[in-house]
Structure formats: structure tokens, C-alpha cells
Amino acid sequence: MTKTQSRRKARERVATVLIAVPLTVGALVCALPFVWMVANSVKTRSEAVSYPPQLLPSQWTFAAYTKLFTELDFLHYMLNTVALVGIGLVGLLLTAMAGYGFAKFPGRALGWGFFAVLMTMMIPAQVTMIPTYLVVNAAGLTNNLVGIALPTLVSAFGVFLFRQFMITIPDSLLEAARIDGASELRIFFAIALPVSRPILIVQGLLTVIASWNSFLWPLILSSSQRTYTLSVGLSLLNKQITTDPTVQMAGAALMTLPIIVLFFLAQRHIVAGFTMSGIK
């Protein structure tokens, strides 16, 4: 009995290794562009455009990174991007509030409101792009970070996730707070929001990533460098591919590495959040 058991265990282990090998190869293919990016961001320019290419730099230099901040305006772009992340987090609060309203105050009119939110999930960005531009333009909010953030401030998918989660908060908990005389706003901040921590973490992370990466709206809605984000700044570099790949790779690394670190720290919460959202 123990012999067959240990044999089965050994077979299981062999199977795990057999699965791990192709899986690792695939993961390396996924990661290769990032390795290539970091390696070339610390090469000298002549080495980065030499053929045949070398994976590791023979001589390390951070000149490309310095150039981003001294000769180019990347500090300014970065501050804009950080501001957009901040505005995005305000949007996250509005998203959570809407989810709470739809979950805990049922009524026919609000039901239709929720349906309308769900409808917008199907609409492609290219359909809304021109009218949205017209709307923001008419409101005089182009070349303005708030105007740039507005079109994507509330995500329908986020409202949906918050509602699904908050509907499971027991009514008795909220009712008890009401009897104790707590205001509706206080109940939301002191009870509903803390209870929804798992979904808040996932949505918060997705919001930060999306705001940090935001590209299309800043591109369409800015006509001067004043409101450019890191993505837009990097795309300007992108137009001059043959000039200096090391600066481009440094810019890409500057954008990518904070997100990678953030994601690595929080990846368990993301899988858990998707499990909890009930898509299965």
C-alpha cells in the first residue's frame, strides 16, 4: 500500500516537472521583451544598435535615464501621471458609492440606472471617442487633467463588481447603525467600505494601473505638452526609433517597473478578487 502510494507520488512529481518545463518556456517568452528592455536601457547607444546584439551590456550606464529627466520633460510628464492616478482614485470612490447605492437601495428607477451602466460595458471606445471629444471640448475641459480623466473616471465593470460584492453585506448590520443614529454617509464609510476590502484592493490596483498607463484620452484631449502623461511622452520618443533606443528603453522601463513591482506585491489579491467576482 505504502509502496504504491509512494510510486504514485513520484509519478505525480514527474508530471508536475513535465508541465513546468513548457510552462516556464512560455513564461520566459512572455518576459523576454522586459528583460530586453531593461538590458538595453543601461547599454551605451552604440552597443544598443550594434549587430549582432548582446543580451547583457558590456559597460553599464544610466545616461539614458538621466537624459529623460534633464534633456527631456519626463519629470513633468510623471507629475501629470501621478495627478491622474490621484483623480482616478477619486473615481474609484464614486464607483464604490454607486455600487453601494445599487446594492442596498433597491427600487425600480435605480434598477434601470444599473441596467444603463451595464449597457455601456458593451460599447467600444471608438464609438464614444468622437462624441466624447465633442462633449469635453464643449465643456472647455480640453488641456485640463480633470477633463482628461473624466471619460474613464467611472468604470462600468467596477460598478458591477462593487454591487455584486456589497449586495452580500447583511442588511441588519446597516439597520443597526441606522437605529444608532448614524448618517447614511457615515454608514457607507464606516461599514460598507471596510467590509468590501478585497474588492477595493483589486479595483484600486486596476485603477492605479489604468491611470498610470492612460494614453488615448491624454493624447486626444491635449494640444500642448502641459498635460502630457508618461505614455504620451514616450510615444513622442517612439516616433524617432533609429535615434536612440537606449532612451526609449529607459522611458519604457520607467513606466513599466513600478507597475511590475506593484503587481508582484499584490498578485495574490488579484486572483482572489477574480475568484470572488463570481466569474466561473
Next chain:
Amino acid sequence: MQSSPAPGGLAASDRRPLPRRPVARAASHRRPTSRWAGWGFALPALALVAVFGLMPILVAAGVSFTDLDIAGLAHPETIRLVGAANYVQLAGDPEFWAAFALTAGYVVVGVPLIAVLALAVATGLNRSDGRFFRLLRTLYFLPAVTALVAISVIWKYMFNGQFGLFNWLLDLVGLPAVNWLSDPASAQIAVGLVAVWRAIGLNSIILLAALQGVPGEQLEAAALDGAGPVRRYLYVVLPQIRFALGFVVMTTLIGWLQFFDEPFVLTDGGPVGATTSLSLFLFKRGFRLNEFGYASAGSIVLLVTIAAVTLIQLRLRKAHD
């Protein structure tokens, strides 16, 4: 006193004689403010969704019947109603149909490709929850969280004809160099490849979350009945995750129909329009040529196409269940 609503809600009103307005009381046994509180919470988000989600569709539909362009934007009095002229022009526009056919091609090849690859990756990742497998999980997810522009910069560098990584790799195994982004056929493959690379991560995480929800007892029961690993996978695991699979297929399908990002940043639709997808065609007509009316008509066609495909898929799945 009696006509004023009880402040304590249900508990307080229970002991009182029937109030004068029993209907209103029965409908809401909360404080009257709480009904408005719901609206208070939802309103800011609802307003944004209405302005940036719903209204644009109506505006696009309206604009699609006009000849609105950049001049019309400055002088609204010059905008003319042109009826269905934009739609008629669309139907006879070879560039529109080329973009349509290209997009359809990406759907037909791309949806099964992404679904199968993501399922394979998720199944592999589900094998273990150890530290090494968690690291692999992160690596697969990296492309999905990386900024589009960063991705384009990196891939363009690797696709470069003179000093790019890929041609060097081809050279190593004795194959001739490829003009990745400047030859029509290879450019179509290249932008598709980058899109697949980006899509694997998110979809395999969704499938992984579903796979982790498959109860182990059922697999053990099937194993005791003599079912081998392949049959267990086909007859126990796959039916259990069919909703996640359906979700992945549906979102991937919509994603390919809206295919925009990769050709936009890698090739700008070129060379000679070979990678101009439907969305990119609309974007160029709308924002480069400022033909707002014409592009709006095209975007309504795209919206109807997506709605129709989604509906057909939902029907098919219902019939299948």
C-alpha cells in the same frame, strides 16, 4: 404626530395603530431619506456614465446623418443633414470593406488561438500553488499590465530590421531576415502576435480562478471510477469552467472586433493599409481627416455588429446548455 413617519423604521411603527398612508409606509419601511440616499450614492457615477457612455451613442447616431467636420465644429450653422448618405458611401468604400475583412480575419484566427493558449497556460499554472508557479503566474500577467506605448517601443525595437532581436534569432538558425513591420503580410502577423501575447495573461488568470473553484472530490470520484487524466479533464473540469470559458470567448471576441491598440502604435495601420482594422479606420477618418459624420456612421455599424455577434453568441450558449 400620527401622519409623520416613524423615525425608528419598522420596529417603532409596528406597535402603532395603522397610519393614515398605509401604502406609502408599506413600500418603504426605512426613513424617507434612505430612498434618496440610494440616488445620492449612485448619482455622481450615473451622471458620468450618462454623459460619457450613453449620450455619445445618441450623439454618434445623430452625427452619422450629418456632414459634420472640423469646420462644422467651429460654425455649427454650416452643418447639413445628409440623410443616409454616409451609410451609402460606407457600403461602397473599398477601404471600409478591407478593414472589415481584416478585422473578421483576426476574429476567426485570434479567438480560438487566445482561448486555447490561455486555457493551456491556466491548466498548467493550476498544477501547483508553490512559489515557483506563483512567479510564473506573474510573468504571464506582465504583458497585460504594461503600458501600451511601452510595449510598442519594446516590440518595435525587437522587430527592427537592422539590429532587432528577431532577425538575429532567425539568422542564428539559418533563416533569412524578415521585414517585420514593413511587409504587409508579416506586419499583419506581427501586430496579431503582439495582441495575443498581451491577451494571454488576463484570460489565463480568469480561467485559473475558475479552475481553482473545481471541487477536488469530483475529480477523485471520477478517478475512482477509472477515468484517466484526459477524460477527467474533458468530462469533469471543462464543464465546470464553461462559464469562465464563455466569458473569455465573449470578451476576446469583442476585443478583436474592437482591435485597435497594436496596429495603432506599431504600424499606424500600414504598410499601405495592410493592418488598418475597423476601429483604426474609424479613428483615422474621424481624427486625422476630421470626417466626424462619416466616422460616426462607421462606428454605429461597428456597434451594431458587436451587439449582433454578442447576441448570437448568447443565444448559441443558451441553446447549448
